[in-house]
Amino acid sequence: MAIRVAQIATGNAGAIALRQLIEDPRFELVGVWVHSAAKAGRDAGELAGLEVTTGVTATTSSADIIAARPDCVVYCAMSDNRPVEAARDIREYLSAGINVAGTAPTPLINPVAGIPDSARAKLEAAALEGGATLFVTGVDPGFTNDLLPLVITGTCREVRQVRCTEFSDYATYDSTESMVDVMGFGTPLDQTPLLFLPGVLTAGWGASIHLLAAGLGVEVDEITEHVEREPAPETYEVAACTIAEGTQAGFRFQITGMVAGEPVIVVEHVTRTRDDLRPDWPYAVQEGHSYRVEVIGEPSYVLDLAAQSADGDHNYSAILAGVGRVVNAVPAVVAAAPGLTTTLQMPLTGAPGLVGAR
Numbered sequence: 001m002a003i004r005v006a007q008i009a010t011g012n013a014g015a016i017a018l019r020q021l022i023e024d025p026r027f028e029l030v031g032v033w034v035h036s037a038a039k040a041g042r043d044a045g046e047l048a049g050l051e052v053t054t055g056v057t058a059t060t061s062s063a064d065i066i067a068a069r070p071d072c073v074v075y076c077a078m079s080d081n082r083p084v085e086a087a088r089d090i091r092e093y094l095s096a097g098i099n100v101a102g103t104a105p106t107p108l109i110n111p112v113a114g115i116p117d118s119a120r121a122k123l124e125a126a127a128l129e130g131g132a133t134l135f136v137t138g139v140d141p142g143f144t145n146d147l148l149p150l151v152i153t154g155t156c157r158e159v160r161q162v163r164c165t166e167f168s169d170y171a172t173y174d175s176t177e178s179m180v181d182v183m184g185f186g187t188p189l190d191q192t193p194l195l196f197l198p199g200v201l202t203a204g205w206g207a208s209i210h211l212l213a214a215g216l217g218v219e220v221d222e223i224t225e226h227v228e229r230e231p232a233p234e235t236y237e238v239a240a241c242t243i244a245e246g247t248q249a250g251f252r253f254q255i256t257g258m259v260a261g262e263p264v265i266v267v268e269h270v271t272r273t274r275d276d277l278r279p280d281w282p283y284a285v286q287e288g289h290s291y292r293v294e295v296i297g298e299p300s301y302v303l304d305l306a307a308q309s310a311d312g313d314h315n316y317s318a319i320l321a322g323v324g325r326v327v328n329a330v331p332a333v334v335a336a337a338p339g340l341t342t343t344l345q346m347p348l349t350g351a352p353g354l355v356g357a358r
Contacts, residue, residue, distance in 0.1 A: 006065045010039060010047045015047060066098065078104070093132070135342070213259070
């Protein structure tokens, strides 16, 4: 029997998730929630960019989603600038007995370390009340920071450091909210964007660092943050905004988990909006985007992961990868015991029913 699912939000990630929920025979789409009144009443097929009519129309009401009685919702709503509201959304679904698999909020990748005890207690209570499960993951933060490193280090005799790096050119990424409001592209260097306010990087990726540490059997004593921002050499346009000369055009940051005074877990992002910025910074192994997992130990490893898609560029394929990890986990989330779960508790999910899919 197909799993009854509903999609929450239809932005860059949500529209990709919605397409799979419509096309994948493991699922029966029963609801779509949208933030914009302009999308309300439109068919799910249209919102997913498909030439199909599903008969499922979008709503701005969470009550409508609950009334549709899905087994699971796929939560892809923006949460970077609304973490409290996102947590409230998820509690509502959990307490109604609806499982939640999501790409956000990213601190819920590891609820034990990612959110305050009081917030976690509310989520746990909602999950237990409804007999439902919550699982949040993605690509980065997500499987490139936990699942892949754990698989690799599982072959080692000794591990001294694990480094997870995202290399990305964001010139074609069209979310103004993410690019300008959160990351600060096109803003003066004497202004600190949301992403680089003290503690925000740790809030975003610290949960992943603690999750990986738990998988490695160590405790992180301290998380440090380091940021470099690069100005534009001239004024130019990208998909989301104008980047004026002298404003932020690129950045490189590192969040480091210190264990007994040593930098054992490092998450790094090297982000540009044109290829000639900071040639001294490392580059992706393919044009535009890739991920790298490095293990210093015995043996040592370097794994470069380059996602590609026939439907879009490197930014699209990266989102596709993170969304695929979430959607393909839905059956395991539905089958899991009630509560808040992580990659460490979830079974390995392969590709059942996907071989030969369009």
